[in-house]
Amino acid sequence: MRPRQVIAVLALTGAFVALYLTLYKMGVIGELSCSVGECETVNTSRWATFLGGPVAAWGLATYVMILTLAAFGVSERGEGSRKISWALVAITGWSVLFSAWLTYLELFVIHAICIWCVTSACIMLGMFVTSLVDLRGRIGGIEE
């Protein structure tokens, strides 16, 4: 499987995690399924909102954006585009930084861990590393 395909798969998986948390914030899902940690404590804290919207909804939008980019990047039209690789590195890089900040808040400010948030942070990190691999493969020449 090629790097952009891996990114698309990870982004779709992450989108469902973010959608789950977003539906919880919207009250569609009664309580969070949380086998490890204290998901409700994290998701009802003041840091669960960013720029007026739930952090989970921002995450969902980010995953959808990455999925769209990666899916276009594996299509015939987008396959050759190096700009997509740069865009993926930029978006996933920013997302990793944001996820790291949220994880810091969980550990040292809220003192509670949300397993879904940690899962999302790991997916973001995986996408960032894969997007670096994708970019590295494209800088300097013909692919494959």
Place this chain on the structure above:
Amino acid sequence: MAGGRDAGKRKRPGVVKKKKPAKSSRGFYLLLAIIFIGGGVWLATLASRPKAAPVQEVDVTAAAAEGYLAGNPSAPVQVLEFADYECPACGQFSLVTEPDVRRRLIQAGLVSYRFYDFPLPQHKNSLQASIAAACADDQKKFWEMHDALFFNQPEWSTGATTNPGKFFQDYAKQIGLNVDDWKKCFEAQQHLTRIYGNRKEGDRVGVSQTPTFVIGRKKVVGAIGYDEFKMYVDSAAALPPAPAPAGPKSTPKQ
């Protein structure tokens, strides 16, 4: 390099060769489809999971604690709410459904409504919130404090602060309490007996999660919407009323 034909070509930076769809593409799209369908089923299962426990009949004839009353105690239908100030679902009910309940049922004289504290142990600031509200009740402003606590829940809940008292004091000021009197009451943790009594009443009727409502004689769990709430009220109105527990009356503002 793709194949033998390209073997002699020189690599040029920035040039990426168009290639045929890889064999792995089919597997890739299949995997996406599996994740999409699997994720959709997973979320649909979670969303359709009953948020409320089955409705049960409970005995409300011998209420030991008084709770906080809104409305006419001799209204045709008696409603008890057991809630935790830090519980998100309780906050959701308070903000979304309760305004309609007040305007269309309580103020219309159809329902007498009693709020019972049910502070859950995992919510470390909830008991203090109950004390803050009980102290506001001393000045006949329980419902104003109740509303302020739920409205501002994210800023004073356990995840946000270990010192919710400073926020409660701000609310006391905002709703026009005599802050000095309220503070004395709050710091002395007055009304703990009343709060524990309310909690014990919840234990008696079998409350296991919040919010739980007793509407007439039916126990309903979860942050239900107005239509569902009204359905239970209509159902209870068709039955002989249960005797209401005696207690002081507070009037909620809209």
